[in-house]
Amino acid sequence: GAVVSQHPSWVICKSGTSVKIECRSLDFQATTMFWYRQFPKQSLMLMATSNEGSKATYEQGVEKDKFLINHASLTLSTLTVTSAHPEDSSFYICSARDRDRGYEKLFFGSGTQLSVL
Amino acid sequence: DAKTTQPPSMDCAEGRAANLPCNHSTISGNEYVYWYRQIHSQGPQYIIHGLKNNETNEMASLIITEDRKSSTLILPHATLRDTAVYYCIVRTQNAGNMLTFGGGTRLMVKP
Numbered sequence: 212g213a214v215v216s217q218h219p220s221w222v223i224c225k226s227g228t229s230v231k232i233e234c235r236s237l238d239f240q241a242t243t244m245f246w247y248r249q250f251p252k253q254s255l256m257l258m259a260t261s262n263e264g265s266k267a268t269y270e271q272g273v274e275k276d277k278f279l280i281n282h283a284s285l286t287l288s289t290l291t292v293t294s295a296h297p298e299d300s301s302f303y304i305c306s307a308r309d310r311d312r313g314y315e316k317l318f319f320g321s322g323t324q325l326s327v328l
Numbered sequence: 329d330a331k332t333t334q335p336p337s338m339d340c341a342e343g344r345a346a347n348l349p350c351n352h353s354t355i356s357g358n359e360y361v362y363w364y365r366q367i368h369s370q371g372p373q374y375i376i377h378g379l380k381n382n383e384t385n386e387m388a389s390l391i392i393t394e395d396r397k398s399s400t401l402i403l404p405h406a407t408l409r410d411t412a413v414y415y416c417i418v419r420t421q422n423a424g425n426m427l428t429f430g431g432g433t434r435l436m437v438k439p
Contacts, residue, residue: 217371245426254415255372255429304371306427317427319364319371 213239215307217320224295225328232290232323234305240285241307245317246278249302261288295327332416337434340410346403348433350416353397358420361392362427363401365412372415372429375401406437 214237224230234244242263247255259280261267267280277299279291288307292299304322333351340346352361360379364372376383376390378399383390389402403410415432 215371247429254431255366257426257428260426302369306371315421316374316377318374322369322371324369 213309213318215318215320221324223326229293234288234320236286236307239309243308244288245306246290247304297327300327332430334416334433339436340406342439346406348401348414351398352418355396355418359418361399362417365414367412408437411437
């Protein structure tokens with residue numbers, strides 16, 4: 212199946228710093244990528260939809276100036292958590308759709324555990 | 329997308345079949361039933377999906393009732409590595425359509 216690589220798998224940072232998370236589709240081209248957030252023992256919550264070459268669409272309640280998404284190529288999307296605070300500590304997961312497979316399946320990265328001290 | 333209802337948790341003995349139910353009584357005609365699972369601290373993994381007919385692949389079988397209001401995911405011979413949260417999701421296959429996750433079923437496979 213298609214492979215989505217997410218990096219880093221975990222990161223610890225100080226409050227006020229920014230953290231960048233990368234999501235790459237390794238063997239397919241992804242016109243659309245989705246970013247999810249998951250708090251402990253909760254389900255995945257969609258944060259934003261990222262389309263290659265255009266601005267991301269954010270879900271209600273998600274601050275676009277805090278969670279910067281860039282999808283500059285068909286194989287790479289990045290999520291930057293700016294001025295991170297302890298309440299931003301969470302598990303962040305990206306998902307990508309294989310352009311050539313249409314809209315049938317979504318493939319997920321392995322996730323990034325962010326801990327803000 | 330239609331909502332789904334799943335039991336919050338289930339146990340299964342290793343080597344036995346695990347049958348995970350899902351209710352989606354408000355599913356519409358163009359919505360598919362998808363199953364994903366999430367092993368602890370990992371991203372979700374695609375298992376199987378279907379529209380009307382029963383489906384089988386190397387991981388599992390999907391049984392959809394004739395009225396499509398419910399379905400069952402079957403893991404024929406559960407192993408300890410199948411311990412995970414299983415999500416049943418209904419969605420259309422439209423261009424911008426993401427996956428919306430509910431609570432899922434936490435399956436515990438026991439020796």
